[in-house]
Amino acid sequence: MKRVYLETFGCQMNVSDSERVATSLAQKGFEIADSEDNADIILINTCSVREKAEQKLYTRVGEVRAGKRQKPVVGVMGCVAQLEGETLFNKIQGIDMVIGTRAVGRVAEAIENVFDYGSGYSDLGERDPEYDWTVAEEQRHSPYVAFIPIIEGCNKFCTYCIVPFSRGREVSLPASEIIRQVLEHRRSGVKEIHLIGQNVNSYRPKTESGLESFSGKTPFSRLLRAVAATGIERIKFNTSFPRDFHPDIVDAIEENENLCNWVHLPVQSGSDRVLKAMRRLHTIESYFKRIDRLKASSRDISLTTDIIVGFPGETEEDFENTVRMVEYCEFDSAYIFKYSPRPGTPAYEMPDDVPNEEKTRRFRSLEAVQRAIQSRRMQRYLGRSISVLAEKHSARSSEHLTGHSTCHRVVNFPASDDMLGKIIDVTVTGVKTNSLFGEVK
Template identity: 40%
Template sequence: MSTRPPVHVSEAEMAVQRDSMCRIAEMPHRPQTYHVVTYGCQMNAHDSEKLAGMLEQMGLTAAPDREEADFVIFNTCCVRDNAERRALGNVTWLKEIRKVRPEMMIAVCGCMIQEPGMAERILKQYPFVDLAFGTANLHRFPSLFERVLTDRQRVVSIDGDDVIAEDVPVRRLRGDAAYLTIMYGCDNFCSYCIVPYVRGRERSRRMADILREAEALRDTGVKEIMLLGQNVNSYRGEDGEGFPQLLRAVDALGIERIRFMTSHPKDLSDDLIAAMAECEHVLPQFHLPVQAGNDDILRRMNRRYTRAEYLDKVRRLREAVPGIGLTTDIIVGFPGETEAQFADTLSLVDEVGYDSAFTFIYSPRTGTAAAKMPDQIPAEVSTERIQRLIALQEKRQREQMTRFVGQEEKVLVEGLSRRSDRQVSGKGGHGISVTFPGNEKDIGQIVPVRITGLKNNTLSAERKES
């Protein structure tokens, strides 16, 4: 847990950014429309909402397609190699469109830019990119963009401290549910993970700032907030408040539904489990990434918990919050993973019975400890293992989901079902997708339902008579 006080961007610096936004808005020949392409996690999705918020203050409006936009921003992710390749592939593809529309401007930002050597690579190999900036400079986007527009020169900005910027404009994608970042960065240095290198050290927002934002969201009719951080359990407010204390304070605001992610198992405290059980609005769901079920692999991953400790936390969570929805992340094919060690991961998945699992093949990231480890696993071995893992997880998921049949749930409707426009779908309180008869009017509403069965990996339901 970080003990350094976080550095907040000064009000004077934020005023500089606001001035830039005003000047851009008044420029006669600036781009009129924008499109943000987002890769990666919820943190990135929320950063894209901030980029959109700033662009709208500059007078630009959202274009539905990137091909039609005057200005396209790629908000990248570098957690896995394929996300990076996809982002670079799409940037290259836009180069062709720019031949037809030479006035189109292109920016690349996010974690990938913060990787060692990436900014130089962008400069050299992607001469059609006008602006590149890292996560540390997100709040400085207006002044960087103004430089590009006024000097007509490419700008690359990756330097910057691990800071917290308050009051960055946000254009939220949904009116009913909102992301709320509580902390940034990570100090854990799991041996496979690049996040601490690209997102910086842990730093927490002031509790008063978080509560102010949560209250404002509640007052605009937001029904669900997701508290975000690379490791929310490491939250440390300026007066030493921990995450359970923050959770209780947010709960007291009366927002209907509260979720959070991500939690590191080693930092999951008894007090947080107690807060989960106590808080009326905190949903009965928990994302607890296990990554592997074998102690030697966990040690080499630098996860700092054992299989037994993890299972004990799962047991305590289930005791405190019966029926809790449990989800996880698992990496297959970590360097040196033997068949027997992989079998331990399978047996853990079987034992826990997750409601959902995000499974990944290990992807070496330059600069991390694991990338230098011997015995990297051949792709065909990892592929075969992940298929077995997915098959087991799907079986266990179906078995787990039967516990909801006959029960009542409250579903926040996200949209029409992909299969039928007479059905709507959304997430129940346990975090599982539920589909039931409905129409567009239900979108954004919390609807009480009774679970009637399961189809594929979603629950089917009927509306509950009120």
């Protein structure tokens, strides 16, 4: 029996792809290893969103080759594989096979090919029509939390982003298949599902099969109501695209307790001029309308975002608008990035004219503003009882468990192992910038 070790970088989509690759390899007689030691095959599922993805892959392949076992088969999957294709064989010594983002259903065939005919195998083809989206219980990243892709790819072409090139155009999964997976996960003890995709609220399946009896202003809000009706305890969704974020999504959350109190709505900039250059397809006014609806909700919805500072052409005035936008929105959390050009994107051709020191200054200044808002926002949980899914042991202490609240905050609390997998009420007794501490009452 050949042993396969899968190493995953990047977003939830990559984690989910790796889970399905592990599921199908296990079904085909491979053993899924939890360490690279003695693995016959090492699969690296790559991400190209961060800087220097190729350099990191080069380093990682070198480490694998220098590892204990002299000659495992090394396969590269994910976005770097899709974007670079066969050129990787020349660029990085030691790679045996390259498997694109939509060819993940054929990894077993790729491995067999390398064992039969030697290295140099690549598959950048499309997904098989009969591709199996099932994830076996033992291959999930958590026994209690499951990721379910509902839409793949992206049609938006934001000028800084490589995803439409690495993941292809938007394809929505049939609602009936999504609901089937939710019910199956529920039966196997999953408490929380994440409906995932680059832009979940752009969900637009070919037919409405499975959604006929659910109302809603968009296919996504109908899907949310349909998934809520399965009775699964918790539903989260990520990521939302501001232009397609219809207020009916907030209505659906208010109607269904199991739709969680968390929305991630990446704004990227507070300047309309920069948003236009980024081709984000929303304006600050339209974004604020969505924020106003979320803030007016009867549910205490936690709001998180992504922001890029130092995009080409961003002036001091543009940046000040971003600061004002952050002060207005009062995000519960924000992932702030300094712009860095990605080869292959339209923005790569724009002059990267904000000096690095200035990007750093803007980053630090915005981070300080956000940190102050976040600390203040976190105080509202103090003394409150919040519902938490006990997911695993805390890294700090074996007597503490850790999990996420419905508002997607990390919560640590003392508890015994028999609480694992349960949704429990925790009274918040301590607040940090990014996490909460509490006691089970």
